[in-house]
Amino acid sequence: MTEQHNASRRRFLAAGGSIAAAAAAGPALAQTPASAGTRPLPPLVGRSTDTLLARGNVRRVVICGGGWGGVTAARYLRQLAPQLEVVLLERNPVFFSCPMSNKWLVDIVDTQYLTKDYLAVSEAQGYRFIQTEILEIERDRKRVVTAAGAVDYDYLILSPGIRYNYEAWFANDRRAAEATRARFPAAYIPNAEHFRLKQAIHDFKGGDLVMTLPPPPQRCPPSPYERACLIAALFKAKKLKARVIVLDHKDDVRPIGPGFKAAFQELYKDIVTYVPNAHVQEVDPFNKRIRTAAGEFNFDHAILMAPHQAGDLAWKAGVVGKSALGGPDGWANVDPLFLHAHDDKDVYVIGDAVGFVSPQFAFYPKAGHVANRHARIVAKYIAEREAGRDPVHDLPNNLCYMMVSTDPQEAISVQFDYSINAQGVIEQKQWDFNQRKPETVGDDFEWARIIYGDMFG
Template sequence: MVTRRDLIKSAGVGALAIGLSSKPVLAAAERVVKMEAMLPPPKGNRVVVCGGGWGGLTVAKYLKKEDPNIEVILIEKRPNFFSCPISNEWLADMVSLDFISHDYNQPAAKYGYRFINQAVIGIDREKKRVYTPNGYIEYNYLVLAPGIRYNYAAWFKDDKELARIAKTKYPAAFIPGSEHLALKRKINEFEEGDFIITVPPGAYRCPPAPYERACMIAEVFKRNKVKGRVIVLDPKGDIAPKGPGFRTAFEQVYLGIIEYVPNATIKEVDPVKKVIKTTAGDFKFADANLVPPQQAGELVWMADLIAKNPEGAPTGWADQDPLTFQAKADPNVFLVGDVISPALGTPYPKSGHMANSQGKVVAKVIASRIAGKPIKPGMPENVCYSMVNGTPQEAIVISVTYRHDEKENKILPSPRTINERSQALAKATYEWARAMYKDMFS
């Protein structure tokens, strides 16, 4: 249950919350967090989708396509969409910012859903309400698609100052926005020495992204004739997925520029002294892209829908049915995209293609529920291209289909990987991205 104090705190006005007894301060706080309804209660079936990324945008559009009578509201905190897919290519100036940025109003107007540019700051599942600083919105069904959050506490425990330094000086750029701009400026201004990229342990957004990013940063260093190396610190024993494709690119295209370090589990990160201690040795860096461990986005925690391990501790990821994406604890809530649990027989990678594909499944499931029809969820799929050379542009790819083995009650992946890099796959990368943006935005 959310309280006024929780809401004020989560709206980022904790200082005001301290002064709740003082009338003028309370008045100011209430201007930030309105406790009244922002919209009238739903007349028919209202689905509120929180998070307008790859998953949420797809649910909103496809719900309206399934049934135009469903009232669909998409709440997103950013004013415009910035794509993580293809952002590595953008780092190396292979595409413009325009290619990966999109406008939220166009698809909302075209498909007839309502776009609200607000942050969700509270969720009350009992009352079926979602809170924004401008008041609450009631729902019949709720879709949570907030993506990931960084877990700096895994590195720094309670030391918020060290976490702040790591986040601001060496941004991860795994959540779209200004961190990407900072990273691009860094690599363009890099003069010499070792530039470290950390691969997070456990489940994280886009498993091949750190390796693709290493290639694209190495491409910039090569182009700028910088005396620098890109050091990839990986807790895994080997690169995955597309291991052979990345390895040959590291050894053939970027020999002497990229150094891959396997079995490098991080023991300590010191963003002040610029040292990372790992099980594969200690590394000093001139600059870095420190990508921390990750968890499901804040909204899933707020809704109390995080899966627990057998000991009862939070796993960090959402607890959903792997076929319908319905929250196990609440039949009126659906969890989509990167938030979903990698355990519990759900081998889905955290990718944009996968989030988009799940979004279509969830739209069908909710529309069937509303129509009182039997639910026959389809299986999502995944396709992921990675650019591994900039001159000429060459890429590799993995595509995966999934099958539900009813007897074993398991989801079985069938992957197909092309590790031989080619210009044809580089062209296909951009065709894929164009088709995905078109699917979500026009």
């Protein structure tokens, strides 16, 4: 650990200490419930019933979720509205990128390439990072309750990403859901699942590896096909007698379908089996069996991706929309142009959690690139409002590169652009670049370099 790192950690702890000490001196501690025990906790131990950051003289933006959207929003707010206090709340101690993680699974990039030290970044950018679990969002009181105490806000930005809807497969059977998550993780959310999956792929001795693809809308639709190609490339290089069976909910590969299918057929003919219309009907993680509308499959290992929904925080904030049948539709109900919750202009939602935005294409692609653009746009909206001006709407774009071959390294890509038509509807244009090329790999790493720079400086 470097001297600078140690210094940054010391400063953070000092700041945390003074906040907690202030809370201990104030009335908040009086609210400690009996269940917390009779022994008083030392001031540095946070409690959700304490007030960690009360409303002060400086207006405050609280950002929930320090993934692709959250860290970008924090950085841009500091630049565009330096008079505001910016607080980023995140459960993970270290930033871990899902984009580029398929390449990490097969050792094309290392762990350092995917990770960032939140403390160093937040100190350099001038915002406050608090590593904590967010427990509740009380919009009526404009406060976020965390495991370390409550934080009051003037503006709230939710960038919670996604959650897996295991209930769609297992209803209330928590045992089966937990077994699935622990043994056959999807590795689609930044956490330890990625490490579990990497180990499983590298330890794989042969046989059938099954991947279930969730129904749309899903996080990064092309990335499961990239993952299938890269795992197949690894098995091919190791000369394993193995198959990668892709069970797709959709009727065909999309986006960049011709590019992925050419890779499946030309590079991994004996390894990748693509099965369309494979709606999952029953998953048995204990006996390693899965039944779909396209047949039944036994597996030696699996990447079981349950359907995706907006992350828990969107549900806790009460911003999830309703389906035509009246139940929750699973995604945040936002103003399509201004990205604030439909019933609350001080609460913005960005990134993957954003729900329906257009009758033409329904949802923005759930991509880190889009989360980054949403964050920049919302930071601008807040800065404009603070300057007493009405914000002018802005739209994101999206660019996505997918590696399909490792020897030689080749990639394909897809690009999206957005505009508003005469009726005020957001329209999407899409370009698929299906021909795999080594140059596209270079473009991918350049994209990553630029966008990481945009997020972290």
